Amino acid sequence: MTKAFDLARLAPDPQPISIGAEAAENYDVVRRTLKRITEDWREQPSLEQLAGEAGLQPIQLQRVFSRWAGLTPKQFLQAITLDHAKALLRGSASVLDASFEVGLSGSSRLHDLFVTHEAMTPGDYRSRGAGLKIVYGFHPSPFGQVLVMATDKGLAGLGFADPGEEHATLEDMCARWPAANFIVDQEATASYAGRVFDPQRWQQDQPLNIVMIGTDFEIRVWQTLLKIPMGTASTYSDIAACLGNPKASRAVGSAVGRNPISFVVPCHRVLAKGGKLGGYHWGLTRKRAILGWESGLAGPVLECV
Secondary structure, eight states: OOOOOOGGGSOSSOOOOOOOHHHHHHHHHHHHHHHHHHHSGGGOOOHHHHHHHHTSOHHHHHHHHHHHHSSOHHHHHHHTSHHHHHHHHTTHHHHHHHHHHHOSOTTOOOSTTOEEEEEOOHHHHHTTTTTOEEEEEEEOOBTBEEEEEEETTEEEEEEEEOTTOHHHHHHHHHTTSTTSEEEEOHHHHHHHHHHHTOGGGOOTTSOEEEEEOSOHHHHHHHHHHTTSOTTOOEEHHHHHHHTTOTTOHHHHHHHHHTOSBTTTSOGGGEEOGGGOOOOOTTOHHHHHHHHHHHHHHHSSOOOOO
16 A cells, blocks of 8 residues: 655745845735736736836836846736737747657757656556655745755656745645655755756756656656747647647646646646637746746747737
């Protein structure tokens, strides 16, 4: 009989690493502004409105927001419109087709972070993680607190939490491999958090090792997600077609939703047909935030038409 994990032994109130009062305050301002923009983008809220709601002068909000996203609030608004989403989808199928010719072996560039990966065996997955040691820790990120989980083979899990939601995120992620042995190790996971969210460290000679723990079909879907470059997006149906099963869009959607290594395995770059956002396990506001942040890294924001 497999053992159930006990959250009481997993430090039920994980403490995030301090990032300083000013940095935390700035992120809170950005998060609230993002929420306002993403919920009411059709109203085209002005910088003055957004600044007033944040309790800042317009120039202060613009400076804080631009430092975080690489975009002004107006540019970010453009980056989350339906028109921009449709532009991200142009050539979705051809991008995936081309990446299949490159393959997924060795040290090929599979992702903007230069990811290399391996998969656990089907037996490892069926055992629900029995005998597997997973270290974990909470760390600051551009998108709220991030829970990082790793095995001796590499990064195995990444999930997000807003303030006060750390325990729920931990419970969610641990439930994916309930028989595993979970150990708090902030020092071990800090290196992954720093590597993942610092674009200056996305270097080919420093590949990020990840380990995928899922069913055979889920792993095939997650491998395909690694082929979607920053600044583009794909659809569930295109991914299904690339896997040789065009009718499997619903199954692909389920596998995308169960992706345990968010952001690194970019499930946020999968949209519904027509450019609608679809779903995201960690919230649609966060999905929009990640896409907007990536737009700032990828280059000029497309103008809405």
